[in-house]
Amino acid sequence: MKDKKSKPAAVPATKPAGGPILRYADYLQHEITHAPKRTKGERTKEALKLGAIRVLDDVGYHAMRVSDLCEVAEVGSATFYLYFENKADITLQVLSDYLAHGVDMLPERVAGTSIFETICASNLRWLEIGRANAGLLRCVLQLGDEEPGFRDLIHRSNRAWYERIALSISRRTPDGTISEDAALLAAYCLGAMMDEMARKLIVYPDPHLLDLISRTTPTDAQIAEFFAVLWHRSLYGGTPIKGTLAPAARSVADLHL
Known part of the structure; x- marks a missing residue:
């Protein structure tokens, strides 16, 4: 344990005016x-x-x-x-x-924003929360490997979050073009991508990935934007993403196969 000068300070926190609490x-x-x-x-x-x-x-x-x-x-x-x-x-x-309760720290959708902007804002907050709680994320991974009961809890927590995402997807396709199960599976796949990126970016940093990030998406806002493009293309196909994007995100957003 660190000495008394460097131990975590038990100082009451106040909610910033107009700003989130991330830690x-x-x-x-x-x-x-x-x-x-x-x-x-x-x-x-x-x-x-x-x-x-x-x-x-x-x-x-x-x-x-x-x-x-x-x-x-x-x-x-x-x-x-x-x-x-x-x-x-x-x-x-x-x-x-x-x-x-970690989901309570994510932003609510702001009226008038596009689905892409909403995804981007959620991804950015997710990154910020992850960086602010890197030690806790590491503990979650450790306990998930060692404690079957806690691992089950992680699975249930993830499922609740994925079901929320799947419901949002289904609401945007009221004509039934995607089933609830297909939407849920998509959420699982995209969520797993985010979990692995958190592991490599924050919890156990991968130097090769960090070097790539520094060349392509050097800020958290650009990383979140890039992730949002992948989410948007996966869920909403070729629907155009309007507005200015960083070069890496724009190159994927405009990709035509």
């Missing part, structure tokens, strides 16, 4: 701060869970100790065991919450 620890702190009045026991449990999130994000699951998260939470170690069995128990709970 889940700050999102959780904001929710706790603005929650209705709770009992002392509820506040203690929330402090422990927030401490676990901060330490997991900082050092990861394997390096985390109960004493570390208690220090960040400013709660005695003996008190910890009144609420959780061990570090695996609290980790599964807080990462389960992260998977369940």
Whole structure:
């Protein structure tokens, strides 16, 4: 664990005016701060869970100790065991919450925007959230490999998100040109692409990919735009994408086979 000068600071977060909260620890702190009045026991449990999130994000699951998260939470170690069995128990709970509520951090569709603009905005926020929570993403991958129950939770969380995407697709094709199952399968395929790109861009950076990104889409906005073109072409075929695009995105958007 880092020394006291570099440990995660338990500073209350405030929601930026007109801006999103990207780091889940700050999102959780904001929710706790603005929650209705709770009992002392509820506040203690929330402090422990927030401490676990901060330490997991900082050092990861394997390096985390109960004493570390208690220090960040400013709660005695003996008190910890009144609420959780061990570090695996609290980790599964807080990462389960992260998977369940992470979608709340994504933007809602803005009236008047095109479907391409909506996809692009969602992809950009997804990248920003991923970068802000790289440590938690790494923990999710680690626990998914080691804990079958948590792996099942990841599958359920992904399915809920893919079903939301598939519903959006189906609403845009009311004539029945795509079945619900086909739309859901498309969402699974495109979502898997995004998960693998997150792994290679953020969690376990691939130097070859990073070099390619630096030459083609050097900003997150351009990466999100490129992903959006792939989504749009996959789901809506040759429907033209209007407006100015970066060169890499435009070359794919205008591709004719």
